[in-house]
Amino acid sequence: MSKFLKGTIILIIAGLITRILGFINRIVVARLIGEEGVGLYMMAVPTLVLAITITQFGLPVAISKLVAEAEAIGDRRKIKKILVVSLALTTGLSIVFFPALLFIAPILSKTLFTDSRVYYPLIAIAPVVPIIAISSVLRGYFQGKQQMKPYAYSQLLEQIVRILLIAAFTTAFLPYGVEYAAAGAMLSAVIGEFVSLIYLFIMFKLKKPLKIRHRFFAYVKAGKDTFVSLMRIALPTTGSRLIGSIAWFFEPIVVAQSLAIAGVTAVNATKQYGELTGYALPLLMLPSFITYSLATSLVPAISEAAAKKRQLLIEYRLQQAMRLSLLAGGLSVVVLYVLAEPIMQLMYGTNNAAVFVKVMAPFFLFYYVQGPLQAVLQGLDLAKEAMINSFIGSAIKTCLIFILATNPSLGIMGAALAITVGMMLVTLLHLATIIKAVSLSFYVKEYIAHILMIVIVGVIGHVLFNYLSLSLSVRTSVTMIVMLIVYVVLSIFFRFIKKDEIKQIFHK
Numbered sequence: 001m002s003k004f005l006k007g008t009i010i011l012i013i014a015g016l017i018t019r020i021l022g023f024i025n026r027i028v029v030a031r032l033i034g035e036e037g038v039g040l041y042m043m044a045v046p047t048l049v050l051a052i053t054i055t056q057f058g059l060p061v062a063i064s065k066l067v068a069e070a071e072a073i074g075d076r077r078k079i080k081k082i083l084v085v086s087l088a089l090t091t092g093l094s095i096v097f098f099p100a101l102l103f104i105a106p107i108l109s110k111t112l113f114t115d116s117r118v119y120y121p122l123i124a125i126a127p128v129v130p131i132i133a134i135s136s137v138l139r140g141y142f143q144g145k146q147q148m149k150p151y152a153y154s155q156l157l158e159q160i161v162r163i164l165l166i167a168a169f170t171t172a173f174l175p176y177g178v179e180y181a182a183a184g185a186m187l188s189a190v191i192g193e194f195v196s197l198i199y200l201f202i203m204f205k206l207k208k209p210l211k212i213r214h215r216f217f218a219y220v221k222a223g224k225d226t227f228v229s230l231m232r233i234a235l236p237t238t239g240s241r242l243i244g245s246i247a248w249f250f251e252p253i254v255v256a257q258s259l260a261i262a263g264v265t266a267v268n269a270t271k272q273y274g275e276l277t278g279y280a281l282p283l284l285m286l287p288s289f290i291t292y293s294l295a296t297s298l299v300p301a302i303s304e305a306a307a308k309k310r311q312l313l314i315e316y317r318l319q320q321a322m323r324l325s326l327l328a329g330g331l332s333v334v335v336l337y338v339l340a341e342p343i344m345q346l347m348y349g350t351n352n353a354a355v356f357v358k359v360m361a362p363f364f365l366f367y368y369v370q371g372p373l374q375a376v377l378q379g380l381d382l383a384k385e386a387m388i389n390s391f392i393g394s395a396i397k398t399c400l401i402f403i404l405a406t407n408p409s410l411g412i413m414g415a416a417l418a419i420t421v422g423m424m425l426v427t428l429l430h431l432a433t434i435i436k437a438v439s440l441s442f443y444v445k446e447y448i449a450h451i452l453m454i455v456i457v458g459v460i461g462h463v464l465f466n467y468l469s470l471s472l473s474v475r476t477s478v479t480m481i482v483m484l485i486v487y488v489v490l491s492i493f494f495r496f497i498k499k500d501e502i503k504q505i506f507h508k
Contacts, residue, residue: 011296014152015289021159023347025166026282029185030348032170036267037178039274041185043252044121047108048128048186050249051101055093055132059086060140061378062233064299066226067144079141081226086137089227094133101126115256115270117179124186131193138200143296150203151296154196162192236383243387247394247422252277254398255415258405264412272412279348280356280416283336284364287328291368294321295375302379314376314438321372326450327496329368331487334454335480337361338461342476356416363420366427373430380437389429397422446496453490457483 030038063086070078102123109119135154142150169184252273259269298321305313336343340357344350377386397418404414434440461483468475491497 010148010152011293012290014156015293018155018159019286019289021156021163023282025159025163026278027347028163028167029170030278032167032174033178033181033185035271035274035278035350035352037170037182037185037274038278039270039272040115040117040121040179040182042274042277043115043118043256043270044125044182044186045277046249046251047101047122048125048189050246051097051125051129052132054097055090055129056136057089057093058233058235058383059090059230060136060143061299061383062086062230063137063140064143064296065233065379066229067141068146071145078226082230083137083141085226085230086140087134089230090133090137091130094130098126098129101129115267117177117182120179120183121186124183125190128190128193131190131197135193135197135200138197138204141204142200143299146297148297150200153203154200157199158192158196160192161195162188165191233378233381233383236387243390243394247398250398251401251415251419254401255405255412258402258415259411261406262408262411269412273415275353276356276412276416279344279353280360281419283343283357284332284360285367286336287325287332287368288371290328291325291371294324295371298372298375299379302376306380311438314380315440318372318376318434318438318440321375322369323446323496325368325372326365327491329365330450330454331457331484332368333361333364334458334461334487335483338458338483339465339476339479342465342472346473346476356413359413360416360420363424366424370423370427370430373427373434376434377430377437380434382433382437385433386430389426389433392429393422393426396425446494449494450496453487453494453496456490457487460486 029041033041063082066082067079070076070082105119105122105126109116109122139151139154142148165188166185169188170181173180173184255273256269259272264272298317301317302314305317336357340354340361341351344352344354344357374386377383400418400421401415404410404418405412407414410417461479464482465475465479468478470478488497
């Protein structure tokens with residue numbers, strides 16, 4: 001089996017389990033602290049992502065790419081330089097940003113957010129900064145060596161720890177208020193990250209590849225060229241992620257302020273934002289574990305192919321990743337569109353957010369291919385162009401949120417539409433950039449067949465759900481199973497699932 005497919009499959013399996021555990025977490029949180037608590041939690045999450053993005057500094061991708069290149073020529077000394085310089089850099093950043101986050105938390109909660117209770121979840125996430133600083137380096141190292149198991153297992157372990165703690169923490173803090181319960185939920189995520197880091201460190205030590213502490217500072221001083229190489233990849237990668245993280249950081253602020261202008265109270269704004277970002281978007285992003293797995297494996301695979309100037313292999317990997325992303329995304333889109341209301345009702349005890357799912361689902365096919373497209377750009381040393389694309393999309397999204405959400409007739413739906421437009425724009429810009437860099441064929445008949453397949457499955461699911469006279473849970477489950485079976489059969493019929501890829505999976 002090719003390293004690309006093997007690594008992707010390992011990450012997909014781990015991602016599926018992680019995503020299921022993540023949904024269990026969300027259901028537990030939603031049931032325990034309600035829409036208001038979820039809103040507070042989700043308002044703090046963008047700050048968590050921003051802190052992680054700044055601390056990682058784009059190093060996982062840079063480390064992965066450079067370690068893969070050094071591994072190909074057997075340069076262990078270069079690998080050690082990469083690790084030492086990366087650890088020194090991330091440690092320095094964490095020393096700066098950990099106290100900075102503690103300092104700005106009260107300012108953010110009192111001035112930018114319309115709900116000052118966000119302060120408590122913000123404080124709870126601060127300890128994640130130094131943890132991520134080290135784990136990001138180790139994850140990049142394992143990805144570069146195309147050893148995906150430690151990385152995948154660390155993700156699973158993080159979710160398992162979180163799910164074991166989240167119910168206990170939210171229940172313990174809930175009597176003090178939903179803001180404390182939201183902080184407890186955030187704290188369980190931090191502890192999960194810490195346990196994940198311990199596992200990565202143990203795996204690194206067990207393999208005994210390098211003695212990092214030996215002449216650590218000497219390697220740091222001699223690592224100028226390594227630092228430059230890392231920054232050449234990390235800076236535009238960080239810029240791209242930072243733009244997305246900053247846009248997401250300002251998103252709840254802009255949404256809250258826009259809804260306030262539209263006449264929505266702070267409490268209702270928090271609830272509505274919780275419905276959109278805590279209920280609807282996680283469901284719509286369900287297949288992202290597949291696209292993220294493909295993207296993670298694509299970076300070293302595309303880098304290797306580009307270094308050897310194998311243009312046909314680059315296009316093959318890209319077409320393969322896009323097809324698998326659309327295949328997984330198409331199933332998610334049709335199931336969520338047809339069964340949005342019963343799924344929401346069964347998971348969260350309310351179907352208020354179902355309207356967001358129905359409106360946004362058809363356009364999320366663009367989101368599912370965005371990750372692989374960005375990975376290809378990074379592998380082709382076009383991370384700067386990806387950063388510019390992300391900036392354009394994020395800027396337009398933020399402006400549209402303010403324009404649409406301030407309209408009383410749209411309200412929070414305006415924010416949902418703005419998020420959708422921004423997402424689609426970034427994907428199209430990524431695709432245009434790739435077309436300029438490499439030759440890319442478009443198989444129009446395949447795309448038309450894919451849309452036809454989605455429509456057929458959707459019609460069958462809609463008719464079956466309305467025809468069955470069973471309980472809601474049984475009716476929903478039966479409909480989903482039938483839709484899945486029909487989708488798989490049609491995928492084989494239209495040859496979206498390739499026989500040679502199946503053979504590669506089951507034969508080493």
